[in-house]
Amino acid sequence: MYEGVTEYFATLFQVNQDLVSKQEFYDKIMDKIQSASGYDDTMSFTTMSENILEEPYASNYINVYSKGALIGMCVDIMLREESNGHRGILSLMKELSMKYGVNKPFEDDKLIDEIVAMTYPSLRDFFDRHVIGTEPIDYNEFFNKVGLKVEKGAKVETNYILNGNQIIVAADPEKGTIFFNDSVSQNSFWHDNGVLPNDVIKKVNGEEVTLPTANSIFQKVFMWKPGEDIEVVLNRNGEDIVIKTTLTQSYTSGTALVENPNATPEQIALRKAWLKG
Structure with missing residues (x-):
């Protein structure tokens, strides 16, 4: 998951610093969804990381840069929602780095438990279902939280x-x-x-x-x-x-992630915190 979070940071940083437009950022998210669709969407990420040299896990490893980044996005949005926009995945990584470091590495098999303990119970359900478990992520659920929607037949x-x-x-x-x-x-x-x-x-x-x-x-x-x-x-x-x-x-003509013109003020505020917080 580490590579995926790093990939997500690199993508989010560009829109956060106005290096790309919001629509360009949304397009990159859709590209990652398209890329991830070419791999096994029911594969447990924790099982894959434990068996990375064996098949079928080895041939799916490259998906950490697509679905792994999307997992990072979902966690980021959840943290923003739970904290009213004040916390995100970057602040979580900072908190982890303060608790652990070069001289005190964390144990891989306990990382998720540590993250849940430091954040919110809703993350436990997400990790159990979509990272440890094999349930595909419904990205529309997370896009809706920030007032976005997937539009087919878009320009x-x-x-x-x-x-x-x-x-x-x-x-x-x-x-x-x-x-x-x-x-x-x-x-x-x-x-x-x-x-x-x-x-x-x-x-x-x-x-x-x-x-x-x-x-x-x-x-x-x-x-x-x-x-x-x-x-x-x-x-x-x-x-x-x-x-x-x-x-x-x-x-x-294609499928695009766009801002919902009917988004509520709460959804727009959460989107702003997510992209610019």
Whole structure:
């Protein structure tokens, strides 16, 4: 759980210090939920940590950076709620560091008991069910506490090679070409510039796109940012089409974590304490 809490701190710190917007932070939380969904959501985290060199635990260990961070988020929100916004997981870690230290390490198997003793009984139920136990976490329960909701079909930011996690290009090995697939229609930048499914990508910023060069070229496309000037040459039914423009933010339709416009004053206050406390 330690790695997960550290990962959570790194993510929360960015929004706390205004290095990213609140929506960017929410998007990162959704990314972690998406990433965690690829692993066994019923696996006990304590059992995994005790058997990390054995399967199936070893292959699920990387999930500590996704679900582990989400566990940290849930504990943080619970602490904020129980303390009327005054305590969070960071203050808890400070309290633990004062009690323990380099010369007095805590015992791993007693850490949860220690945390519960220092905080609130509600954390015992959470740890028993979701960390020691095998019950998946209902993240909506925690989002609701801070006036957030998961919205399907929302307008979400994406880049110029993906729609969320779905790549928008494909290869034709027989012809040796790379082309836009059907998903390009859901990418606002390319759609607004008239790109259609099956358009062959011939050149990107002067570089010829072939099967051997595609990987390195699309790595560069992945790093494109709004405001950059680009030139792409396509071929549609034998006719070349040149797109020479300045990048604008691209969007697609997806699932997003957003602020609930009907959130109560109490929910908004707890959200503020969580993000800025």
